[in-house]
Amino acid sequence: MRNKKQPVEKHPIHVKSGDRVVVISGKDKGKVSSVKKVITSENKVVVEGANIVTKAQKAQGGNQGGLIKVEAPMDSSKVMLYCSACEKATRIKYEVIDNKKVRVCKKCGEKID
Numbered sequence: 001m002r003n004k005k006q007p008v009e010k011h012p013i014h015v016k017s018g019d020r021v022v023v024i025s026g027k028d029k030g031k032v033s034s035v036k037k038v039i040t041s042e043n044k045v046v047v048e049g050a051n052i053v054t055k056a057q058k059a060q061g062g063n064q065g066g067l068i069k070v071e072a073p074m075d076s077s078k079v080m081l082y083c084s085a086c087e088k089a090t091r092i093k094y095e096v097i098d099n100k101k102v103r104v105c106k107k108c109g110e111k112i113d
């Protein structure tokens with residue numbers, strides 16, 4: 001029997017740190033916020049103020065332990081880029097302007113980068 005390993009399919013993440021995005025599924029659906037962090041290896045993003053989970057934190061150093069609220073990473077497919085011109089979530093396309101690849105809104109052509 002052949003035991004062929006499936007190659008890991010890498011999906012480039014369509015957003016990057018600092019992008020304005022709209023959450024399109026989950027409990028924060030509809031929320032517009034910005035990307036705090038992109039975890040490429042897991043295809044996940046951390047969005048400011050979205051997907052908040054409560055974590056127990058141990059007392060450490062001078063800090064008292066307790067419950068803290070942190071943004072949990074969510075799947076990058078759950079966010080879409082936000083176009084400030086359309087004022088809604090949008091699909092993007094890539095265009096080359098001045099030899100630079102930039103992302104533009106598919107609907108209105110607004111440059112997002």
Ligand SMILES: [Zn+2]
Pocket residue numbers: 083084085086087090105106107108109110
């Ligand atoms: Zn637009």
